[in-house]
Amino acid sequence: MTGAALTRFDRRKDGSGFRDWAKSAFDAALAQSGLTAGDIDALFVASESDFFHFQLNPASILASELGLVGVAATRCEGGGASGQLAVHAALRAVQSGAARHAVVLGVDPSASSLSGDAIRDLYGFSFDGWTDGMTGLTATALYALSYQAFAKRHGTTMDDLAAVTIQNRGNAGGNPNAHLPRSDSAAAIGQSPVIASPYHRLHCSPLSDGAAALILSAPARVPANRNAAPQIIGAGAASDHMHLSHRADPGDFTAKTMAMARACAAAEISPQDIDLAEIYDAYAGAQLQAISALGLSDDLSNDLSRGVFAPEGRCPINLSGGLMGQGAPVGAIGVAQTATCALILEGRYHAALQPRILPRYAVADTHGGVCTTAAVTILAQGGTAG
Amino acid sequence: MIRHQITLDYALNPGWLGPFVTGLLQGQAIARRCAACAATSFPPVRTCACGSDAGEWVTLPGTATITLRTTGQDGDFALVSFDGATTQSTVKLVDVAADASGGHIIASTGGQPGLCLGARGARNAR
Numbered sequence: 247m248t249g250a251a252l253t254r255f256d257r258r259k260d261g262s263g264f265r266d267w268a269k270s271a272f273d274a275a276l277a278q279s280g281l282t283a284g285d286i287d288a289l290f291v292a293s294e295s296d297f298f299h300f301q302l303n304p305a306s307i308l309a310s311e312l313g314l315v316g317v318a319a320t321r322c323e324g325g326g327a328s329g330q331l332a333v334h335a336a337l338r339a340v341q342s343g344a345a346r347h348a349v350v351l352g353v354d355p356s357a358s359s360l361s362g363d364a365i366r367d368l369y370g371f372s373f374d375g376w377t378d379g380m381t382g383l384t385a386t387a388l389y390a391l392s393y394q395a396f397a398k399r400h401g402t403t404m405d406d407l408a409a410v411t412i413q414n415r416g417n418a419g420g421n422p423n424a425h426l427p428r429s430d431s432a433a434a435i436g437q438s439p440v441i442a443s444p445y446h447r448l449h450c451s452p453l454s455d456g457a458a459a460l461i462l463s464a465p466a467r468v469p470a471n472r473n474a475a476p477q478i479i480g481a482g483a484a485s486d487h488m489h490l491s492h493r494a495d496p497g498d499f500t501a502k503t504m505a506m507a508r509a510c511a512a513a514e515i516s517p518q519d520i521d522l523a524e525i526y527d528a529y530a531g532a533q534l535q536a537i538s539a540l541g542l543s544d545d546l547s548n549d550l551s552r553g554v555f556a557p558e559g560r561c562p563i564n565l566s567g568g569l570m571g572q573g574a575p576v577g578a579i580g581v582a583q584t585a586t587c588a589l590i591l592e593g594r595y596h597a598a599l600q601p602r603i604l605p606r607y608a609v610a611d612t613h614g615g616v617c618t619t620a621a622v623t624i625l626a627q628g629g630t631a632g
Numbered sequence: 633m634i635r636h637q638i639t640l641d642y643a644l645n646p647g648w649l650g651p652f653v654t655g656l657l658q659g660q661a662i663a664r665r666c667a668a669c670a671a672t673s674f675p676p677v678r679t680c681a682c683g684s685d686a687g688e689w690v691t692l693p694g695t696a697t698i699t700l701r702t703t704g705q706d707g708d709f710a711l712v713s714f715d716g717a718t719t720q721s722t723v724k725l726v727d728v729a730a731d732a733s734g735g736h737i738i739a740s741t742g743g744q745p746g747l748c749l750g751a752r753g754a755r756n757a758r
């Protein structure tokens with residue numbers, strides 16, 4: 247991972263557009279890598295929907311915008327998992343020898359280009375469009391039903407939802423690029439409007455604008471000044487039934503468990519070895535479901551109350567603020583999570599959030615649908631995995 | 633600022649799912665019964681969990697029991713079990729009392745083929 251960069255995530259009011267954010271993230275990642283545009287063989291663009299930027303075939307447009315005309319340009323899409331799927335596609339291109347260096351570029355104007363109501367209606371077609379979509383089920387309602395099933399079995403409470411919300415938005419306070427740094431009390435969270443019970447507005451991630459970029463390089467091609475760069479040591483993806491209602495347990499993120507098992511097998515580590523995680527917290531409860539599905543805790547409520555996932559804990563989660571705090575420009579999310587892990591593993595993250603002792607293994611966890619498509623990537627400190 | 637507006641008028645062909653879609657518009661629960669294992673899916677799935685894609689359409693009684701329910705600004709929705717189905721379903725609740733334990737399918741209220749559950753004893757309004 248020779249280059250990693252993110253733009254601010256927020257609702258842009260400065261007249262800039264998605265091509266500007268893409269260029270800014272790409273330039274910063276390329277500068278970090280020490281490479282030039284001529285070294286790049288492939289571009290993988292993650293962007294969830296043409297509805298957001300009103301640009302079909304955005305990968306070819308961005309190849310031109312980034313000064314990469316001639317490279318193999320591919321768009322990767324899997325709903326919320328788009329960014330991580332693009333990381334995986336770039337990884338395979340480099341592993342296969344098809345590319346010496348590959349760029350992953352995630353970008354979406356999820357906040358500024360359409361109204362919140364229009365985006366909510368479009369998101370309703372992220373699940374089975376012909377059943378849930380036509381029924382008018384929203385993302386929040388489906389996530390709420392899934393979380394209720396999880397909470398019933400695991401005994402998690404409204405206090406746990408508040409704790410996740412407070413921690414993620416508190417972490418975002420140390421991230422100058424974050425969309426929603428806040429310090430709401432549990433009472434204030436409980437008083438925000440109910441969107442789909444048990445989820446109140448403050449349990450939900452915002453819609454954001456932004457971009458993130460990575461440069462993946464074949465080990466033999468890494469520039470000398472980047473020999474200590476973090477490495478991707480495992481990647482795994484999986485899918486679950488498109489109907490939440492047809493799953494054995496609608497509260498389980500089974501695809502995530504499968505994706506994690508595949509990534510851990512490739513990395514030759516176990517989930518207990520992970521000491522940093524960026525998790526797909528589209529909603530506060532989804533973070534709890536993900537921790538459980540990824541195998542990061544055997545005793546969820548106890549680990550939460552002991553601060554295992556807090557900034558000073560054994561395995562800090564969403565130091566960036568996650569989707570809830572940092573923000574959620576959909577295509578950029580998985581790329582941003584992976585970039586964040588890389589920057590932290592290398593000790594280059596925002597000073598207020600950078601752990602003093604560098605973590606060894608990090609997982610970037612992303613999904614689309616109600617974990618209908620899951621994709622996780624495991625990174626190691628440079629040198630750890632040889 | 634570039635201002636631009638488009639209107640899209642879709643004509644989506646549901647293909648094999650046709651009987652299910654027609655049923656929703658009429659307030660009937662048309663499910664798929666697997667020819668190999670008799671699992672009855674609603675909404676119907678083309679390929680059963682057992683691997684078979686052979687099956688027949690069956691009309692369920694239309695009554696359902698609510699498993700989980702969510703309410704708020706986005707509307708009233710639930711995870712329910714339709715009598716005669718071996719899978720659960722996610723539905724929109726239409727005037728189902730907060731303490732009701734179940735309901736009955738009604739014709740889609742949205743002008744599009746949605747899966748709507750009305751109060752028990754409710755019959756199709758149109």
Ligand SMILES: [Zn+2]
Pocket residue numbers: 666667668669670671680681682683684
């Ligand atoms: Zn079967």
